[in-house]
Amino acid sequence: MNKKRFAAVSLIVVLFLGAAFVVARTAVFKPADGVKGAKIPPGEYDPAVWGRHYPLEYKSYQRNLAMEPSPAGYGGSMKIQHSIRQPEILTNFKGMAFGKDYAEDRGHPYALTDLKETQRITPKSPGACMTCKTVHLIDIYKEMGWSYAKTPLGDLFPRMKHSIVCGNCHDPATMDLRVANPAFIEAMQRRGVDIKRATREEMRSYVCGQCHVEYYFEPETSIVIFPWDKGLHPEQMYAYYGDIPKGFAGDWLHPDSQVQMLKAQHPDFETWIGGTHGKAGISCVDCHMPYVRESGKKYTSHWVTSPMKHIETSCRPCHSQTPEWLMDNVKTTQNNTWQLQHTAGKTVAKAHEVIGKVRLLPNISRSDLDKARELLRKAQWYWDFVAAESSMGFHNPSQVMNVLGQSIDLAHQAIAAANRAGGRTIDRFMADSMQQIE
Ligand code: HEC
Ligand code: HEC
Numbered sequence: 001m002n003k004k005r006f007a008a009v010s011l012i013v014v015l016f017l018g019a020a021f022v023v024a025r026t027a028v029f030k031p032a033d034g035v036k037g038a039k040i041p042p043g044e045y046d047p048a049v050w051g052r053h054y055p056l057e058y059k060s061y062q063r064n065l066a067m068e069p070s071p072a073g074y075g076g077s078m079k080i081q082h083s084i085r086q087p088e089i090l091t092n093f094k095g096m097a098f099g100k101d102y103a104e105d106r107g108h109p110y111a112l113t114d115l116k117e118t119q120r121i122t123p124k125s126p127g128a129c130m131t132c133k134t135v136h137l138i139d140i141y142k143e144m145g146w147s148y149a150k151t152p153l154g155d156l157f158p159r160m161k162h163s164i165v166c167g168n169c170h171d172p173a174t175m176d177l178r179v180a181n182p183a184f185i186e187a188m189q190r191r192g193v194d195i196k197r198a199t200r201e202e203m204r205s206y207v208c209g210q211c212h213v214e215y216y217f218e219p220e221t222s223i224v225i226f227p228w229d230k231g232l233h234p235e236q237m238y239a240y241y242g243d244i245p246k247g248f249a250g251d252w253l254h255p256d257s258q259v260q261m262l263k264a265q266h267p268d269f270e271t272w273i274g275g276t277h278g279k280a281g282i283s284c285v286d287c288h289m290p291y292v293r294e295s296g297k298k299y300t301s302h303w304v305t306s307p308m309k310h311i312e313t314s315c316r317p318c319h320s321q322t323p324e325w326l327m328d329n330v331k332t333t334q335n336n337t338w339q340l341q342h343t344a345g346k347t348v349a350k351a352h353e354v355i356g357k358v359r360l361l362p363n364i365s366r367s368d369l370d371k372a373r374e375l376l377r378k379a380q381w382y383w384d385f386v387a388a389e390s391s392m393g394f395h396n397p398s399q400v401m402n403v404l405g406q407s408i409d410l411a412h413q414a415i416a417a418a419n420r421a422g423g424r425t426i427d428r429f430m431a432d433s434m435q436q437i438e
């Protein structure tokens, strides 16, 4: 064989092996499907009952009860207050519930208990708050439609026994993946996507995307809405909110700066979708619920936690780099994100303080003050979009860095505009704000 031909044949062989690997990864790694047909009756939500038919999945689900920090240093399953490490949260969320209680999230079995215990809600809070916390949403929505959303939470509590369990993601008859949250189905419909026609690969992210997203409650009805009509990028969602959809002007009025603020809620799906892995079609489940083996059986791990606790099963099926390299890469991204997030948060807090002071001065320029408020609203949205996201930058490092950079710039512009409104010079504002941020 001459060299050219050898090269061509080698290339074909390599391409074939590559394609075979991709097919094998989904086909061969997929667990043997001998468990279907257990036929759990509809309305049976107790995970222990499901667990009698699916013991391996149940046993791994039970691991979600363990609480431990992430080995990478940021995430983790501990119920700790974010404001300990980021005191700027107390300023930025002043006047609303997150200023009182904003704990790190933990495992799915705790969602309902945490909902009942958080100081952010009372029995009078809207029923909409339970949408992503319990499997009983399914029956309650079937019975009441969206009217459950404005029913007081206290009236619905007696009907809620189980947290996020098997039924949130599986049809009991077929064990196929399903989406229970109507808000996700409707938001996708408005984007022209019919969930019923989703592929298995897509469902492996949609089941998570039904809850791990940004949302708001429509005024009057409290219906849960995902602000995706213009797109899933933070800038597109900000533009969507700018139109005051169905009279929704914001989540609360900040008492110091008097700005109508938006509160971002864990936009994991939106951040992931534009990142390297999201674009490559790698699902949430690939990393967070990897295939594992036990006594010769292959199954999907239902321990939904930081993938950095099991790099070998989460990352290494696709990456040949060493576990140390992968851990170091994640830590670097997270450290860089944390540093800019903290800077952005503090700069935003400073802007609230400056606007809060300037607005009480006599003879100020109203138009400059309005400008400052608009800049601050956007700066905080960009900061919060990252701060509320769960992966400390990993799901989409380049977007996160860009958004935080814009947040810092917008917050400085807000401070400058507020100082102009109060007739203060730029030099003075720079000196003051630099001192505060250090
Ligand atoms: C947060 C969503 C979620 C919850 C909650 C959940 N599952 Fe799953 N489950 C999945 C996903 C995703 C897969 C992979 C399906 C696929 O790739 O087609 C899966 C797969 C399975 C399978 C197929 C075999 C396998 O291991 O891949 C069984 C059986 C199963 N789950 C049982 C359970 C049981 C029992 C519970 C409750 C104790 C449960 N699941 C809770 C998402 C979930
Ligand atoms: C029904 C809504 C819902 C669904 C479906 C759901 N989650 Fe969650 N998830 C939550 C809530 C709520 C929490 C926080 C629970 C708490 O701290 O009380 C959470 C927490 C988590 C955590 C943090 C756990 C920890 O150890 O800190 C991870 C990781 C996670 N979810 C990933 C996923 C993935 C991946 C999927 C899809 C396979 C998924 N979730 C599906 C609502 C959901």
Ligand code: HEC
Residues within 6 Å of the ligand: 070, 071, 072, 073, 074, 075, 076, 077, 105, 205, 208, 209, 212, 268, 269, 270, 272, 273, 277, 278, 282, 283, 284, 285, 286, 287, 288, 305, 306, 307, 308, 330, 390, 391, 392, 394, 395
């Ligand atoms: C390529 C792998 C990968 C994919 C795909 C992925 N994640 Fe993650 N996720 C991570 C890593 C890595 C972290 C950071 C874990 C840490 O800090 O220890 C993380 C963190 C999280 C956390 C916080 C966990 C904690 O311990 O606090 C949640 C929640 C989460 N991801 C949900 C999702 C959802 C929902 C999707 C899909 C829309 C998704 N992830 C897609 C790798 C992935």
Ligand code: HEC
Residues within 6 Å of the ligand: 276, 277, 280, 282, 286, 287, 307, 308, 311, 314, 315, 316, 317, 318, 319, 326, 327, 329, 330, 397
């Ligand atoms: C299902 C396959 C798959 C899994 C699982 C997976 N990755 Fe990836 N990863 C990819 C692909 C594909 C790319 C795109 C670049 C490439 O071709 O190498 C990528 C790119 C990356 C990059 C470089 C791009 C970036 O976003 O910075 C890092 C870092 C990375 N992955 C880390 C991880 C870590 C950490 C995990 C486990 C938590 C993980 N990956 C899990 C397939 C995967």
